[in-house]
Amino acid sequence: MKVLVTVAEVGTVEEDFEIDGTAIDERYLEYDLNEWDDYAVEEAVQLAEEGMADEVVTVTVGPERSEETIRMALAKGADRAIRVWDDSLDGLLDVGVKTEILRAVVAEETPDLILTGVQTGDAMFGATGVSLAAAIDYPWAAVVNDLELDDDLAHVHRELEGGVEELTDVETPAVLTIQTGINEPRYASLRGIRQAQSKEIAVEDLASLGLDGIESDLRLTRMYEPEVESTATVFEGSAEDTAVQLAGVLREKGVGAQ
Amino acid sequence: MSGVLAIAEHRRGELRDVSDELIGAGRELADDLGEELHVAVISGQVEEFARTLSREGVDVVHTVTDGAEFNHDVYTQVTDALAAELDPTVVLLPNSVNGLDYGPAVAARLDRPLVTDVIDAEIDGDTLTATREMYGSKVETTVEVDAERTVVMIRGGEWPGASASGDAEVREAEIEIDESAVHTTVTGFEEVGGGDVDIGDAEVLVSVGRGIEEEENIELVEELADALDATLSASRPIVDSGWLPKNRQVGQSGKTVTPEVYIAIGISGAVQHVAGMKGAETIVAINTDPDAPIFDIADYGIVDDLFDVVPALIGEFEESG
Numbered sequence: 001m002k003v004l005v006t007v008a009e010v011g012t013v014e015e016d017f018e019i020d021g022t023a024i025d026e027r028y029l030e031y032d033l034n035e036w037d038d039y040a041v042e043e044a045v046q047l048a049e050e051g052m053a054d055e056v057v058t059v060t061v062g063p064e065r066s067e068e069t070i071r072m073a074l075a076k077g078a079d080r081a082i083r084v085w086d087d088s089l090d091g092l093l094d095v096g097v098k099t100e101i102l103r104a105v106v107a108e109e110t111p112d113l114i115l116t117g118v119q120t121g122d123a124m125f126g127a128t129g130v131s132l133a134a135a136i137d138y139p140w141a142a143v144v145n146d147l148e149l150d151d152d153l154a155h156v157h158r159e160l161e162g163g164v165e166e167l168t169d170v171e172t173p174a175v176l177t178i179q180t181g182i183n184e185p186r187y188a189s190l191r192g193i194r195q196a197q198s199k200e201i202a203v204e205d206l207a208s209l210g211l212d213g214i215e216s217d218l219r220l221t222r223m224y225e226p227e228v229e230s231t232a233t234v235f236e237g238s239a240e241d242t243a244v245q246l247a248g249v250l251r252e253k254g255v256g257a258q
Numbered sequence: 259m260s261g262v263l264a265i266a267e268h269r270r271g272e273l274r275d276v277s278d279e280l281i282g283a284g285r286e287l288a289d290d291l292g293e294e295l296h297v298a299v300i301s302g303q304v305e306e307f308a309r310t311l312s313r314e315g316v317d318v319v320h321t322v323t324d325g326a327e328f329n330h331d332v333y334t335q336v337t338d339a340l341a342a343e344l345d346p347t348v349v350l351l352p353n354s355v356n357g358l359d360y361g362p363a364v365a366a367r368l369d370r371p372l373v374t375d376v377i378d379a380e381i382d383g384d385t386l387t388a389t390r391e392m393y394g395s396k397v398e399t400t401v402e403v404d405a406e407r408t409v410v411m412i413r414g415g416e417w418p419g420a421s422a423s424g425d426a427e428v429r430e431a432e433i434e435i436d437e438s439a440v441h442t443t444v445t446g447f448e449e450v451g452g453g454d455v456d457i458g459d460a461e462v463l464v465s466v467g468r469g470i471e472e473e474e475n476i477e478l479v480e481e482l483a484d485a486l487d488a489t490l491s492a493s494r495p496i497v498d499s500g501w502l503p504k505n506r507q508v509g510q511s512g513k514t515v516t517p518e519v520y521i522a523i524g525i526s527g528a529v530q531h532v533a534g535m536k537g538a539e540t541i542v543a544i545n546t547d548p549d550a551p552i553f554d555i556a557d558y559g560i561v562d563d564l565f566d567v568v569p570a571l572i573g574e575f576e577e578s579g
Contacts (some may be wrong), residue, residue: 013393015547024393095362095372118358122393125374126353127362132364139441142330142359157448159508160269160355165448166328171441181498217371222400223392232543232556234400242560243570246542249558253540254574255462255519256486257492 004111006075006102006129007058007081008034009066010122020047022220023091033069036117040178042185043147044115045077050147053113055079059105061089061098067201069101074196075188081199082109088204094216095127102128103135104209113154114175129177140175141168145182261293263346265337266311267354268302268326273310275506276352276412278419283412284350285315285380285420285508290381291347298431300336301325308428313420319430330360331440337364339433346407348386353411355511373401374411386410392400395529395551415533451505451513460489463517465508465535467493469524469545473501479523482568485575490558491515493531509534524564527552544568 009031022130033041045178047053058081060066069079084101106114116129123188129224133140145165146157158166159179170176188196206214250256264284266277271288281297288295294317301306304321311319322336337360341349349359349368353555365372373379377398378389386403388410457463464483472478476496483490490506497507508515510530520538525531527543527550535541536555543556544564560567 011393013396015549017396019309019397022399024397095374096365099366124390124392124394126358127365127372127374130330130359131362131366131372134366138361140330140363141354141442158355158359159511163450163504163507163511164269165450166444167446167448169443169445174441180494184500216374217403217405219402219404220399221387221402223397224399225396226391226398226548228554229375230554230556230559232553232559234553234561236561239562239566240570243567243574244564246558246560246567247571247574250486250519250542253519255488 002055003053003113005044006116007037008061008119009069010034022223034120038185040115042183071196074199075192081201083203094218112173118177119192125171133175139171141170142177147181172187259344262288262348263296264350266299276414279417281420282417312426314424316426333360334363349409351411372409377416404555439550453505457491462488462519463491464488464521465491467525468495526550
């Protein structure tokens with residue numbers, strides 16, 4: 001069984017930052033493996049370790065910079081990687097565009113199982129996995145926090161709101177969007193990091209996937225820091241001083257009275 | 259029709275709050291268009307649901323009887339068929355776990371652009387403009403959609419719910435489900451958590467988040483909880499890391515809590531967390547980042563290192579206790 005995992009590199013923002021037009025100024029961004037995808041990679045690698053998966057392949061839509069992140073996924077146990085990029089994709093927002101690209105990759109790879117993170121930490125769109133499933137006509141399940149596979153069914157738990165999980169059986173091949181907490185992602189070992197250097201990252205562009213002229217229907221027109229409407233009383237002073245002030249308020253409310 | 263089609267959400271026999279909010283948002287967008295608002299309810303006790311959904315501002319409620327509970331294959335087919343028949347300018351869905359389990363498929367099948375997790379939206383002429391957050395809610399963005407027809411998914415809690423009852427026409431929709439295209443089967447539900455403590459009952463909660471950095475540091479917050487005679491709870495990353503059990507998790511996917519005092523320590527205040535604790539009577543936040551969203555809803559705040567403040571606070575209560 002071949003497992004395809006979508007791996008995104010996401011920008012994380014420092015505490016203080018500036019906005020440049022419709023993007024965060026590059027000086028305040030650090031790049032990292034998307035948190036949800038980390039869990040998806042771990043789930044795939046565990047399937048390989050259990051003998052359920054023969055090959056784990058990652059696919060990333062991202063510029064050359066993202067190869068460092070892709071190597072991290074390879075160091076954690078993925079076998080090989082595909083990276084798709086075209087400069088026209090810079091500032092890409094539309095899930096429809098991502099779906100088109102991933103559909104072309106799926107057509108080449110024909111995986112038996114596709115795992116995606118529930119969402120990315122930067123765009124927070126949360127839609128790629130289900131959109132892809134519909135486009136390639138695979139069954140799917142979204143927000144999966146438990147997975148057991150047998151021959152032709154994936155038995156999953158979907159994490160609903162309010163501490164309720166839905167138990168669902170999904171026919172395979174399928175696309176599953178993976179929620180954090182489904183497993184404990186491993187740290188890449190030094191050995192894994194060394195081995196990752198020799199693993200293949202195949203680079204594709206839109207032309208090589210037969211996708212010339214792809215366009216987004218969404219345009220990001222503004223980015224700004226939300227107005228803070230805080231009415232909080234903020235205690236000032238040293239840690240000791242603020243602790244005394246807070247303790248006073250808490251005692252007034254009867255905290256610690258027993 | 260070229261107005262708005264909103265799909266209600268229900269679970270285990272009850273309409274969810276976001277259904278009313280969909281009506282609120284749907285009416286606003288329908289007013290922008292000068293068109294009708296249609297609401298559909300799929301599966302379960304649809305007649306009873308339709309009576310509740312017949313709110314002021316709703317023109318038509320469509321009922322579809324298939325199935326007892328949510329199944330994304332059924333919801334996708336029904337929404338697809340209703341949208342094909344009614345041709346609404348906007349298909350409006352909740353950005354809930356179930357919404358995200360079929361909304362993107364509806365958009366893909368209808369070949370419409372999709373905007374998820376929308377916190378504000380308006381239509382001016384032919385242009386739909388949506389407001390969304392990015393980077394863990396650190397920034398807001400506006401997104402313009404270059405298409406005549408869209409699928410929009412709204413975040414719960416951002417629109418006032420419709421409350422006054424109305425006199426919407428109720429139409430039973432006859433949509434034939436292609437059973438061969440149903441590839442998923444819901445086999446049950448499970449309550450998670452349980453265990454020895456119900457954080458929902460606590461009057462005082464000391465809640466710990468990612469700022470605690472290491473598992474062994476949880477002990478420090480436990481000490482504080484003991485000193486305050488409070489119950490220990492946590493935000494999602496702490497539970498995901500396995501540092502505290504699931505029954506301690508506050509938030510959208512964890513427990514909704516309404517204690518008298520909620521002390522958030524090293525918690526930034528992601529929207530999913532806030533959804534579970536904003537009903538607390540008094541909220542205290544301790545965080546190094548003065549711009550952390552938790553301060554937007556806090557009543558009292560300390561902008562400082564929790565590793566300095568928490569020991570000092572423990573000292574205060576241990577001395578007096």
